[in-house]
Amino acid sequence: MRRPPILLVLVAVVMLALGETAGALLSPLRPAVERYARARVAANAAAHGLTGSAEYDDEVRNRAVFTAEAGISFFHTHAEGLAPVILLAGTIVASVVAGRRARGILFGLLTVGALFPLGYVVYALAALEAGREAGVALAERYVLTPLGASAIMALLGLVVILGRAARTSQPAR
């Protein structure tokens, strides 16, 4: 099997490394993450709609901290899961797609798509900085959707090319 360009491999391996490191934040470093999240919510009281009522504010704070921790957890699982998929898809593109231009486009889309899990880091940070709903919406609109769409388009493109090759019963390369 041919290997994809080194930039694609590098991005996938960096995502794996970041995903593994984020796993450590979820367990031994969890108290530090929670302290940081609570401090950021307090520093952005207006964005979170804190009212000064202890009971209500505690509920808002807990939900924001939960969202930030969920963001890190999603980042961990998506980075560990998507990077091998991108490497596998890149290997299939390198091995079976004949056209240089088509290969270049698919490699580009896959490389950008490999960054998709970073959207969950933005999700976690934006939920703390801009308030829970606004932060999540921002991450989904400007980061998760474009990066996810890139990966999806690359995979659909690969499906179309493989489908054509299968119909003509000959290798695409």
Next chain:
Amino acid sequence: MIEPTWRLPPIPVLLVGVVLIACAELGGGAMAQFKLELARWARGTMLARPEVHGLVGVRDVDEQILDEALVKLDGGLRLFHLHAEGMGTIIIVTAMVATSLVGRSALRRTIVALIMVGGAGYPLGYLLWSGLIPFHGIARSKRLAEWLVWIPFGSAAIVAMWLLAGALAAQWLGGRRSGDAA
């Protein structure tokens, strides 16, 4: 000159990755098949150690404590299943990348050894945690698993990943520079 094709990682590394994935599959099946037996065994073991779990002999209080411990035990087994499936794949993939793209043999061997040992050991921490809960309680079992397995093996895997990322980045930058020079 590094060939633009993937090279096969050493067979023992492939074996470790595949065994880990097989263990994860078996673990997933066993969890479902022996769920009742496991719960009965854990409950009996915990009831035999009331002081470890803070059982007071009041049914309402004790049932809540036992339920929480059983949920954590089940969660540990699920996390073993998930992490072993994931790490088995990652061991194979990253060892293939290192074998194909890291030119310096000492660095390559270090990366492959660290990812193999770290990646294979880390998921076992979840099994250890689950197995220790009935004997030592939730918190003490977690501390033991953290210090005996998760921190050392997890750190080895993280170091391997960053070494590999660094080696690839250096190679990519080197390739760009030689491209610029050409």
